[in-house]
Amino acid sequence: MNKVQVNTQSHTYEVYLDKALRFRVGDLLSQCLKEKPSSVFVITDSTVAPLYLQDVLSSLPDDLSVSSAIIPSGEQSKSFKEYENLLSQALKNGLDRKSVIIALGGGVVGDIAGFVAASYMRGIRFIQMPTTLLAHDSSVGGKVAINHELGKNMVGAFHQPEAVFYDTDVLFSLPQKEWRAGFAEVLKHGLILDKSFYEWLQKNVTDFLSIDNELVSSLLARSIAIKAEVVSQDEREQGIRAYLNLGHTLGHAIEAVSGYGKITHGEAVVIGIVFAMKLSERLYKIDLDIPAFKAWVESFGYETVIPKDLDHEKLLEAMKKDKKTEAGIIRMVLLKKLGEACVEKVETDVILSLLKES
Amino acid sequence: MNKVQVNTQSHTYEVYLDKALRFRVGDLLSQCLKEKPSSVFVITDSTVAPLYLQDVLSSLPDDLSVSSAIIPSGEQSKSFKEYENLLSQALKNGLDRKSVIIALGGGVVGDIAGFVAASYMRGIRFIQMPTTLLAHDSSVGGKVAINHELGKNMVGAFHQPEAVFYDTDVLFSLPQKEWRAGFAEVLKHGLILDKSFYEWLQKNVTDFLSIDNELVSSLLARSIAIKAEVVSQDEREQGIRAYLNLGHTLGHAIEAVSGYGKITHGEAVVIGIVFAMKLSERLYKIDLDIPAFKAWVESFGYETVIPKDLDHEKLLEAMKKDKKTEAGIIRMVLLKKLGEACVEKVETDVILSLLKES
Ligand SMILES: NC(=O)c1ccc[n+]([C@@H]2O[C@H](COP(=O)([O-])OP(=O)(O)OC[C@H]3O[C@@H](n4cnc5c(N)ncnc54)[C@H](O)[C@@H]3O)[C@@H](O)[C@H]2O)c1
Ligand SMILES: NC(=O)c1ccc[n+]([C@@H]2O[C@H](COP(=O)([O-])OP(=O)(O)OC[C@H]3O[C@@H](n4cnc5c(N)ncnc54)[C@H](O)[C@@H]3O)[C@@H](O)[C@H]2O)c1
Ligand SMILES: [Zn+2]
Ligand SMILES: [Zn+2]
Numbered sequence A, B: 001m002n003k004v005q006v007n008t009q010s011h012t013y014e015v016y017l018d019k020a021l022r023f024r025v026g027d028l029l030s031q032c033l034k035e036k037p038s039s040v041f042v043i044t045d046s047t048v049a050p051l052y053l054q055d056v057l058s059s060l061p062d063d064l065s066v067s068s069a070i071i072p073s074g075e076q077s078k079s080f081k082e083y084e085n086l087l088s089q090a091l092k093n094g095l096d097r098k099s100v101i102i103a104l105g106g107g108v109v110g111d112i113a114g115f116v117a118a119s120y121m122r123g124i125r126f127i128q129m130p131t132t133l134l135a136h137d138s139s140v141g142g143k144v145a146i147n148h149e150l151g152k153n154m155v156g157a158f159h160q161p162e163a164v165f166y167d168t169d170v171l172f173s174l175p176q177k178e179w180r181a182g183f184a185e186v187l188k189h190g191l192i193l194d195k196s197f198y199e200w201l202q203k204n205v206t207d208f209l210s211i212d213n214e215l216v217s218s219l220l221a222r223s224i225a226i227k228a229e230v231v232s233q234d235e236r237e238q239g240i241r242a243y244l245n246l247g248h249t250l251g252h253a254i255e256a257v258s259g260y261g262k263i264t265h266g267e268a269v270v271i272g273i274v275f276a277m278k279l280s281e282r283l284y285k286i287d288l289d290i291p292a293f294k295a296w297v298e299s300f301g302y303e304t305v306i307p308k309d310l311d312h313e314k315l316l317e318a319m320k321k322d323k324k325t326e327a328g329i330i331r332m333v334l335l336k337k338l339g340e341a342c343v344e345k346v347e348t349d350v351i352l353s354l355l356k357e358s
Helices: A025-032 A048-058 A080-092 A107-119 A168-173 A176-193 A195-204 A213-233 A240-245 A248-258 A265-284 A290-298 A312-320 A348-357 B025-032 B048-058 B080-092 B107-119 B168-173 B176-193 B195-204 B213-233 B240-245 B248-258 B265-284 B290-298 B312-320 B348-357
Strands: A002-007 A012-018 A040-045 A066-071 A100-105 A125-130 A143-148 A151-158 A163-167 A330-337 A340-346 B002-007 B012-018 B040-045 B066-071 B100-105 B125-130 B143-148 B151-158 B163-167 B331-337 B340-345
Touching: A002 A213, A012 A025, A012 A213, A025 A163, A040 A048, A040 A080, A040 A107, A048 A066, A048 A100, A048 A168, A066 A080, A066 A107, A080 A107, A080 A143, A080 B080, A080 B143, A080 B151, A100 A107, A107 A125, A107 A143, A107 A151, A107 B107, A107 B151, A143 B080, A151 B080, A151 B107, A163 A168, A168 A213, A176 A195, A176 A213, A176 A240, A176 A265, A176 A330, A176 A340, A195 A213, A213 A240, A240 A248, A240 A330, A240 A340, A248 A265, A248 A312, A248 A330, A265 A290, A265 A330, A265 A340, A265 A348, A312 A348, A330 A348, A340 A348, B002 B213, B012 B025, B012 B213, B025 B163, B040 B048, B040 B080, B040 B107, B048 B066, B048 B100, B048 B168, B066 B080, B066 B107, B080 B107, B080 B143, B100 B107, B107 B125, B107 B143, B107 B151, B163 B168, B168 B213, B176 B195, B176 B213, B176 B240, B176 B265, B176 B331, B176 B340, B195 B213, B213 B240, B240 B248, B240 B331, B240 B340, B248 B265, B248 B312, B248 B331, B265 B290, B265 B331, B265 B348, B312 B348
Parallel strands: A012 A163, A040 A066, A040 A100, A100 A125, A125 A163, B012 B163, B040 B066, B040 B100, B100 B125, B125 B163
Antiparallel strands: A002 A012, A143 A151, A330 A340, B002 B012, B143 B151, B331 B340
């Protein structure tokens, strides 16, 4: 079993990584909860439920009061309606302050179930059980949220889980597109903080279909360790947590301008990373070997150029809405070299001209 | 100006108490905010808005972007609908992470505006401007929440304000009933932790109509200081914060069984306090001079006995739903003597027989 520790101001918790973890949830709970739960409420989605919910439920002790809820699979479930609905179910199921919520699913389930846990009776304990590759990112760090029609993740909290149980088996039922969605954050972690990890990835991960349990487990352990390190230094997003936004300023803009759902977040982020690398090469007069990066990611099916039909001015406007923007000036995460990130104010016309070239 | 400091783990803030504070909000903001707000969003209710909103808005600097929202006056506004509605307005008004919300009103406004602030973009700063006597209690301590149809304050957060601005002038437009609602918590604070304050109250407060600005200001300063002391020792309600529940186990039960709104919270709490005093006298073989207490509070129009039409078994059932109940055993806040509280497990039949006598 791989284990990664996450240290935050509020508390310290473990990420457990192993195959077949979903059959051992009962044991793991008693290992990592200081105080016994009065009841457990498992929240999952309609794709994950038929695959893995029963395994989790069966692994819980018979004398524990257990209930579950299933939300429709997909981003549109991170809504007020589902949020209120889950809280109603929590109340009807009699959850109290000593109850524990288990979020069994991808980032969508983790985010909404986490916000339910953060706000139910002003906060109860919860466990993340990520089932997508992307959720290795979302399940660590305590950011939980739902969407508003005027903006993604606009309503939420910082609420750390008690533990993360990551069963690597379940990743193998993910479609290729979801591997791409998640792998973007993995390689991002290497690029911003760990050159040797980045190089290890380039060498060892050449094809999602040939990844096995052991490889994915060590890949996740290293990627999560980087995220955990960033979070522990900056739980509330005041400083270096911004590095995690590499590729995201343009990435989010591409998602927004093309219409959410057209291109996955991870696919957009990879295009954003290429853009940030180009800008970094230009501003710092360095060589990041972009051709090698492009060739590598294209072999997994990622796009590396901005879709032709997206208007540059619109992209620029969307980039200005980034949370790092201050007084109208765009601030982007760039690379000083491979494995070393920084945040830089970038002039609008510099961005616009590079957008036109790309 | 009276000032009380509140120390919590997350941060330290001041309660400013003075007449005419609502005309100085701009200055006070720049005094107590480390970082300038990018914009201010004032949330108030339909009773308070015509009385005081304009005063607050006019006191803010011209170069600050300011918006406001008005919710219907009353407890039914602590709803999901109003919550979502306020978040939508916050987004439409362009609030960002550096914006500040001002909660101008009683406990209802403070609780919902506080939860909006706690969850908007995962938490932005807010200021409490209490306008009721009861809100001296609700505005300090960081507990914020909305109601669910299955329970009061079921969804919320712990989110401390940046400061509390308490204009004592505005209390004089409150009806007597609202004075009673709030004064219950004031005398409770004396009873649980400060005998000399309790005696000072009995001597100086004999009639709400003859209270003046100066008296109410020192009364609030002392009562808030006690609440602040409790909160600083126990921000997350693990221990002595439970003392604040004196009179509330039965009080909440009376509110629930008689139907919310029939009797104000404060009026129900006073009946609960008399009950807890009787139980304390009996269990600890002490004399708390209950006749003097009853005579004093009855002179303000409080009831001191349980309404005759309430069923004792139903009250008992409701008391069991108290959050301090563990494994079906009711735990009540009692008094060892005036000014000294404790939490005690009490047998169901002891409670039931005292309910029948009362
Ligand atoms: N909280 C954070 O710090 C953070 C960070 C990054 C992303 N996010 C959020 O995460 C969300 C995206 O996460 P996601 O990509 O995991 O989305 P997701 O939860 O929607 O999962 C993607 C799809 O895969 C399905 N699925 C999940 N597990 C599966 C499995 N084992 N086998 C087969 N199918 C499976 C889901 O039903 C869904 O259809 C977004 O809402 C984003 O805002 C949050
Ligand atoms: N967060 C906490 O720690 C905490 C503690 C105690 C109570 N509460 C909450 O506080 C709420 C009750 O607070 P409340 O009693 O202040 O109720 P409230 O806010 O509804 O105010 C009572 C009434 O007085 C009106 N009003 C307010 N200020 C006025 C003024 N200056 N002049 C004339 N009218 C005025 C209001 O419009 C309302 O009709 C409840 O929802 C309760 O749950 C919270
Ligand atoms: Zn991302
Ligand atoms: Zn109360």
